[in-house]
Amino acid sequence: MREPTGTDESTRRDLRRELLAAMSEGVQVPWSEERFDDLALRIFRYQAEFNPVYRALVEARGMDPAGVSGWRQIPPIPTRAFKEFSVAGSSPEPPQARFRTSGTTGGRERRGEHPIRDLSLYRASLLASATGFLRPEAELRGPDWADRSLRVLALLPDPQERTDSSLAHMAGVLAEAWDDGKGGFFLDTEWRIDHLGFQRALDQSAGLGAPVLLLGTAFAFVRWLDGGPTRTPLPPGSRIMETGGFKGRSREVTRVHLYAALSDSFAVPVERIVNEYGMTELLSQFYEPVISEGVDPGPQARRHVGPPWIRTRVLDPETLEPVQPGRTGLLSHLDLANLDSVSGVLTEDLGIQLPDGFRVLGRVAGAEPRGCSLAMEELLSSTGR
């Protein structure tokens, strides 16, 4: 028998309030196992009861939600499920946003969709993490806190124009809370760089003005750097957040080179260049804690950590059992900020389990094609011509 619950809306209201309060505490103080378990299990039971797709899974597995006693037992759904199912829970109102995954395979494959019922959870989660990991000298004071003494320059599309991009939305939140009014977005809706505009913004930001937070995808930074040698030293205290740099790329070569080139181009020390690992399917993000910890083991030895309301297991790709520390496996996240969809998400990203975090290796494609058989990824790309 299940415990008696209130209505789904009253349960949700309580969980949401609790999450927002927890997020406003920031990311620096870790949560005990008990604290995480307690909230995780209550959110799991809520989702297992009121999220139709997730409830079907839990029932099909014959699980009794009340009998689940630790967060590690909470079943994840695969990221590909976001392409096929509406993962949103039951909700009386339409979603405030629909974030979509990038169409990386020639556009034939359906894109994943994460309907967001409540952007305030996303905002609170991302702002707390970004503050803790990108701007630890600032003090987070609740979700409405703002400190507009930075200049936020984003090699990302304007979130008003690309409302389906969770990444652009995130940059929008940061700009709104932190930007001194002179920053901006320098990719168009097709993710092309506005070279003139970006250069002008860089020139206006150079020198001794407000420190800059430069945001962008690794791909955009590479294209910008390829565009020509324009050195624009940014003011002291500037920092760079780079994201999306892992998929399909060789970490060892490109990251070291990219960071060296960024550092050289913008006069930002490498230890103030941070990778963010996030995904459309999650409302929380992971960062390399080099700014927050003041220690940089070098781009190849860094690790990723998230806020206390997300925990990650590294699972054996064959058995989905947890791997031993130091071993490689699939990243499976439990993000409590995903209150209105599904918290447990099994990714296709590989990572190494570390004692205090993990190291993302990205999606490791075979070094050479596997045979003469057409596998799914290639079919999708070859028919998209």
Next chain:
Amino acid sequence: MTTPSNGPRAHHTRESAESFLAELRASAADLSSRSIRDLVRVLGSVGTRFLDPDDPLRKAAEERIPEEAGLTPQMTRAVIEGMARDWTPTRLTKLVEADFPDPGVLDGFRPGPNGDLLRAVGGSLAFHVGAGSVPGVGATSLLRSLLVKCPVLLKPGRADIALATLWVRGLAERDPDLARACAVEYWPGHAGGHLEAAALRSADRVVVYGGSDTVRELRSRVPPTTPFLAYHHRWSMGAIGRERLAASTEARRIAAAAATAVATFDQRGCVSPQVIWVEEGGRTTAGEWARALAEELEALETSLPPGPVDAATAATVQQLRGTAELRAATGTGDRVFAGSGVGWTVLYETDPRPAPSCLSRTVRVKPIERLEHLSELLEPHAATLQSFALEASDERRRTVGEALGRAGVTRITSFRRQPWPPAWWRHDGSGPLQALVRWISLEEPEEPRRENP
């Protein structure tokens, strides 16, 4: 010449690359002095050695392939035997005769059908680029060029070096002069340097196996006047008519053959089925047949075990399984059958539209109302279809086969034969030797007088 290495030869200077190729090219004279009959005999005698489990060449292949290609010893033996079966004198003769009813056209001018004389020449240098990890594809490709008397440089796929190298070694032992007409050189993609550049520039013909990116890239580097033959990646499927599902023993027998077709090459072959349709209305339902297929794949895990699965493939298998589990849970009627690891997976899907799998013995089974509906389902994939195992009555095999052919399928077969297209198959729709020659016609000075009606 035997250059069995994946090493320093690839580090050619421009000059050494050119002289290396010139040496190969020089062997064309000796090659063209051989009769096709003689060639078949010599080349076939090398191939036959791989069928003898005690032969040192065969033993060396069994030793090297498992690590190189990530196949288990059992699968390695099955692959060597399956490939070498087509390398014997008998099968090579059939291959030559299938493409050249008068094989003498490879030796000199022969009377053609309309009074002209015809001759087929292979050229003096072919460059073959293999792909991936199906052992034997490279050696087969190399053999084809030698049969049309064209010296050949083969760059095998990373996991197909051993068999090609050993085959050339066998040829050198049997006929050192002939062995000078072929070379096997491996280099990783984008590391071809001067040798690859020179070969692409100067070969009379370039043959490429590979994915779209490889084909596109190499094609762009070949002079527009050079014939370019691409065997791009393809995928295969199968279907079972209800008339073959009347007896449960027959349904089971087909499931066993289908499981072997899926498992062979650990599904890496372009001939490996990825989707199987089961016609509704038979005594065995599609769902029951999917379960039988799963049981057969489970059994093959012991008798023909799969090799290690790389993490990226395993990740995709887990995604497919997890998504299918959700579909099943939400009442679509879909089901998942899977082993304990990621060695095999049967996805029973009610959506009849085909979608490729992620390999690693992952196969989709789909119910279909009538086999006659297959062609419209296949049409969007016309450019990438290959072998289709059609288990149906003789009459329906012809009518449905006709429609499959129109949809893009080039080989209609059975599950039992699916993994092993015969030597003489029309590879991706054309004669494999015909694709490697240039015809020369010698016309009579005067047009033959028209006969009275």
